Amino acid sequence: MKRFTRSLLLTSLLFLPLVRLAATPPAGTIITLWPEGVPGQKAGIEAEKFTDGRYRVVHEPSLTYFPAGVDRANGTTVIVCPGGGYSALSWEREGVAYAQWLNTLGVSAFVLKSRLKEYGHPYPLQDVLRAIRHVRAHATDYSINSERIGIMGSSAGGHLAASASTLFDHADGRTGATIDRLSARPDFAILMYPVISLDDGVTHAGSRTNILGQLASPELQALLTLENQVTATTPPTLIIHTQDDQSVPVENALRYYTALSRAGVSGELYIFQHGPHGMAMRPDLDNASDWPARAAEWLRARGLTRR
Secondary structure, eight states: OHHHHHHHHHHHHTTSSOOOOSSOOOTTOEEESOTTOOTTOOOSSOOOEEETTEEESOSSOEEEEEOOOTTTOOSOEEEEEOOSTTTOBOTIIIIIHHHHHHHHTTOEEEEEEOOOTTTOTTHHHHHHHHHHHHHHHTTTTTTOOTTOEEEEEETHHHHHHHHHHHSTTOGGGOOSOGGGGSOOOOSEEEEESOOOOOSTTTSOHHHHHHHHOTTOOHHHHHHTOGGGTOOTTSOOEEEEEETTOSSSOTHHHHHHHHHHHHHTOOEEEEEESSOOTTOTTOSOSGGGGGHHHHHHHHHHHTTTTOO
């Protein structure tokens, strides 16, 4: 019944005033997330900039498309959220590199350019949920399965990915657009050394300040402390962290995994002893560098790399 309801909604959305794609976009296509106008867009602050493989300051959220290729595409796709403490986006190391790795598994990818500390909550959440809704609405255009759309994020990008996994139906993630009627729930999640908790002594202080601002209410901090938001509807999740991480304590991963287990959600957790924060896909970290193989096994076991 659940699958029928989703299919019926997808069919009905074809007749709503969404922007349709003329043809399957080529690799590297940049997709504007807010063609109707960016909600809450600010003027009078720094312009967007890209230096040293990172975005700093984002005013125009977008997706960059990395298709797997017709010879290997299996219908699965992942939206990638780069890390950077909500002050920058590690675009090349935790965005493009992940997308290219996913492509080798037959998985298409979209790298998300979301808003940062200049905006704070709820705008990054709105960006990631709009990204999921856009990809789901245009699944046919991208030759993907609308029920195999995952989310992946590193560090603060992991917090954003976990926010999508737990707050996908929250009012803060909606703007009143027609596309808001479509589910923004990811079908699975991969969290790399994620910021999860905003509690003192556990969180990454910079990420907390940048997403909340200086004068956040206790209620908002509790909302974005994501181990408290896990329910039975949270998608299956793979978490990868290291004991050596000195920036985001491994307790973040442990809290989220414990919450998944208590809610009866399928979860898998790898904690490697060695490896720094932000390890991305470095090849020189002993067995921690094998995490892509473990992630590929997890995807394969869930049938997500099968055509």
